[in-house]
Amino acid sequence: MSDIPQDAIQCLDKGFIRLVDSMGGDDAIVQAARVSYGKGTRKVSEDKGLIRYLMRHRHTTPFEMVEFKFHAKMPIFVARQWVRHRTANINEYSLRYSEARDEFYIPEPEHILYQSKLNKQGRAGEVPQDLKKKVIGYFKEMSKKSYAIYAALSEAGISRELARAILPVNLYTEWYWKNDLHNILHFLSLRLDKHAQYEIRIYAEAMAKIIVEIVPIVYEAFEDYVLNGMRYSRVEQSLLSKHLPDRVIGDILEDLSYQITATLQKNKPRYNDELYRLYQKQGGSDSETDFLLKWTSGEIETGNVREMREFKSKLQELAG
Amino acid sequence: MSDIPQDAIQCLDKGFIRLVDSMGGDDAIVQAARVSYGKGTRKVSEDKGLIRYLMRHRHTTPFEMVEFKFHAKMPIFVARQWVRHRTANINEYSLRYSEARDEFYIPEPEHILYQSKLNKQGRAGEVPQDLKKKVIGYFKEMSKKSYAIYAALSEAGISRELARAILPVNLYTEWYWKNDLHNILHFLSLRLDKHAQYEIRIYAEAMAKIIVEIVPIVYEAFEDYVLNGMRYSRVEQSLLSKHLPDRVIGDILEDLSYQITATLQKNKPRYNDELYRLYQKQGGSDSETDFLLKWTSGEIETGNVREMREFKSKLQELAG
């Protein structure tokens, strides 16, 4: 088993994750997408826009063209959750071939919490100091005792594959884990979630820190659309829609008309006298005077035209 | 190649899809989920509620426990899109082993449309009758001609695997296709979409008709959360949130308090004098008089308590 290497991010008390190798970055996704779209996509000229478009519309295959290989060390109970992501390739330290090492996860006091009543699989509620101490004491005692017995069995020559059955799941294990970006993002969307167990979330956060360096544009789109997106069901939408005054939607649409105009102007500047017509084309309904007032206020944000147009059609659907 | 069997749903002019076999239904999903949740879930007593909960929270593994096997016949260009769903098991009619049959897809006039300008991969815009006739004529001519040459090569003894290279992708092929419910729903979410090509959407619609009979509860949840759900990005949410008057959210929350109360009352009736307190516990803020007025109006809908509570917390997040 490895000690924490210099290029690794420490996770929990004795674990870590580090990048071993990777293949491709933001540009590899664009490259792969352009094979699919061929000549036809010359207009989607900007790489960032293309990547965001792919993310927004669940065109997942280009994201599979980037590959990461990590080296990680974590408690067995974390590995047991992690291994359920089946597209990954794994080579794990084998306790049939090799001796277990005396390395066990002992929780920090601040992560020892009560069972949540609301969430069947969560923890919630502060535990008194003395109970925390007791828990830590138990963890240390069981780790020490089980390892001592394991070592004794091993010393006596008992087969490793049997002797290891006595070791608890807070024992550290270690593996190489290789996966493509699309499936890594899926892993992150589940394991960065606040409902994920703290002990695996720590690894997901470290993994995110590593990949954001290599695919910054993808990661930003992932945050905007997946991590911080929100899904409304049919019933929820109809409740929202029933109560939403037309005026509210009208206001947002008006805002979008300004923002689209400003973005188009930024991308390809026009003469000033064309701007009001451009704004009207985007569905804007203010008078020219009001338009000029707002235009010169310096308060109009810009964004991605395609994205804003898609939002307009969502709102129109919501308005019914 | 098979003619259209009696138990099949016809798709396009000469294709079909039919269910060959299936394993499990709504109950198999509940059964598998209960293994995971063990004793701990006795409270989630209702099967339908459990299935909806699993769908809402992307707990996908129980849906993998149900399996369907279809027999389908479709043009090669449709099969080429379909085969990209990689978790399926496939046995396709082989043109290396067997002779091609004289069966080609000829589009109906109403599906011959112009290339969409907006959507690089779509069709839009009515085509004049005479151009439609011309298109159909071309399809018929090429199908006939290519088959005649294929037959001639075959007659002359040329190897099948080579001779077939001359046949166009509107030739019908046929396969057995087996997949689990989770991955079938993913297939449907992509192929029922209005952006999917018409010729594969037809098969997706027929497939949906078949599975709704076997897993009606799952399919309803799929429609509510996935097909008819809508996802808002971080930016969209912040725009929505910025313009949304507090009053609107307050109104929806108030509505939900009534609906949750009514649902609780329906599930486990209480004495009338306990109702107002129950309503207050759900966050309701109307006076007792107003409460009674509304309660007796007969206009309060019921639903799933858990679902409504989750919506409440989404709204509170939106309100900031």
Added chain:
Amino acid sequence: MSDIPQDAIQCLDKGFIRLVDSMGGDDAIVQAARVSYGKGTRKVSEDKGLIRYLMRHRHTTPFEMVEFKFHAKMPIFVARQWVRHRTANINEYSLRYSEARDEFYIPEPEHILYQSKLNKQGRAGEVPQDLKKKVIGYFKEMSKKSYAIYAALSEAGISRELARAILPVNLYTEWYWKNDLHNILHFLSLRLDKHAQYEIRIYAEAMAKIIVEIVPIVYEAFEDYVLNGMRYSRVEQSLLSKHLPDRVIGDILEDLSYQITATLQKNKPRYNDELYRLYQKQGGSDSETDFLLKWTSGEIETGNVREMREFKSKLQELAG
């Protein structure tokens, strides 16, 4: 956690495996294969021959058309090996949602062996009785102690997902496991092997007992070609070939000529005076007198013609 159900096969001291559901049998494989081969395969008339042909030539897709769902209970260290077969669908008992039960694997004395010196991952060599007793004592002690602490933590209200980290990997877990026949056979080829750990081999043997009832023809072919087949490398073949007297290969080829003749005669009886010519056609070189002597001896075995012809060409290749 479940006790051992009536329809289950017990495995180890407290585990089991049972069939929950299945889809298709030997006939489903033939049905799927015939879709691929279409009209072209009418001659491969016999189902058994077709299945054996598919197995021999690694045409694996038809075997994927049959699906099995098992319910199994096994120690965590067994589950950790099992889960590495990634095509399966799994729903496992969750120690985040539900309480652990006091069920631990304690090895039988006869399976407590020394670490093998030759095989890094195996056990070999009888252990004295008193050491065995000591090992069993340790297993019981650690199981009891760890469960007592787990129960105490649970009683004190500590979250389940954390408390379970103290439990050893000989704790029993339980799951639903669904997989297709092709991948189940792959699982069996690895886990029935004498190098597989005893504790998982037991489950593989029970699984084999269950599936042989449902796909008897497939299982026989699997035994003949995969389990009891042997692979020779290039170097091994050349050593074999170098030392193999031509006479030996000649003798086997001669035997095969008799066996093919007898099989053809069994499948479609001919007049006696045609038999010697049939035999010669199969490459037989005995005189007619010798032929008749041997033919009437009643010692000629029959088999599958296609299989025997394939062996002939392998031998001719070996002879160089």
Added chain:
Amino acid sequence: MSDIPQDAIQCLDKGFIRLVDSMGGDDAIVQAARVSYGKGTRKVSEDKGLIRYLMRHRHTTPFEMVEFKFHAKMPIFVARQWVRHRTANINEYSLRYSEARDEFYIPEPEHILYQSKLNKQGRAGEVPQDLKKKVIGYFKEMSKKSYAIYAALSEAGISRELARAILPVNLYTEWYWKNDLHNILHFLSLRLDKHAQYEIRIYAEAMAKIIVEIVPIVYEAFEDYVLNGMRYSRVEQSLLSKHLPDRVIGDILEDLSYQITATLQKNKPRYNDELYRLYQKQGGSDSETDFLLKWTSGEIETGNVREMREFKSKLQELAG
């Protein structure tokens, strides 16, 4: 669609394959395997030996740690076979987004053959020159005609996704294809086979040429054990065993004793007077005089000790 790039290997008349990117080589496999084996494997000191051991014993996971990304262009009917290898990630040129280009596969005369009578899916038997000319003429005519119609439909504004349905499967398509080494070797084992269709075998051969440069040791092992290995069924082994004189097996075993001794001596030289005892330990039964005669003959080959010992046990099993 791309013309043939400089760094590509041409395949067929207008196709190609080229390496876009790769991650890891022979050393990455050793690295991953050593994580699994930990301290326990220090003795398997040599990388090449380890890789060959992994290949021989189907320890496939370390081979999954190496990844390749190819860019390839091939006829649709080739792509249709290729796509059935489901672990790969693919981005294909889309005829919904982009216009088809006028590039069709026209077979070379030497690959136009008759349908094989023996092999339902193969070609065999020379075709007369004039028939070849006729076939080529047909291919050219159909390609030209179908493209002319496609261009006309396109010109008239008919949607691309529909117009392309008229194009034959000898049209070239193009994709990025990414896969791990284990699954690439599986692809090669099927597509380098003499039963694979010529038009895909060409691509497999080019792919093999590319990967042998990056993983030479793996590829050599793959050739020795998989490509040039041979599998004997239970029945075949028993026939072989029945006819094999004990003397033959004895001779091979004797040879192996010499070879193992020579290899051990090469790896770690001993004094001359220890050699005969070393040879006896390996099972050698010649007298010391004969031993010395042979030893000094210079004819003893060396190899891999572990491999040779495994062969010895196979032979002993064969001898019964």
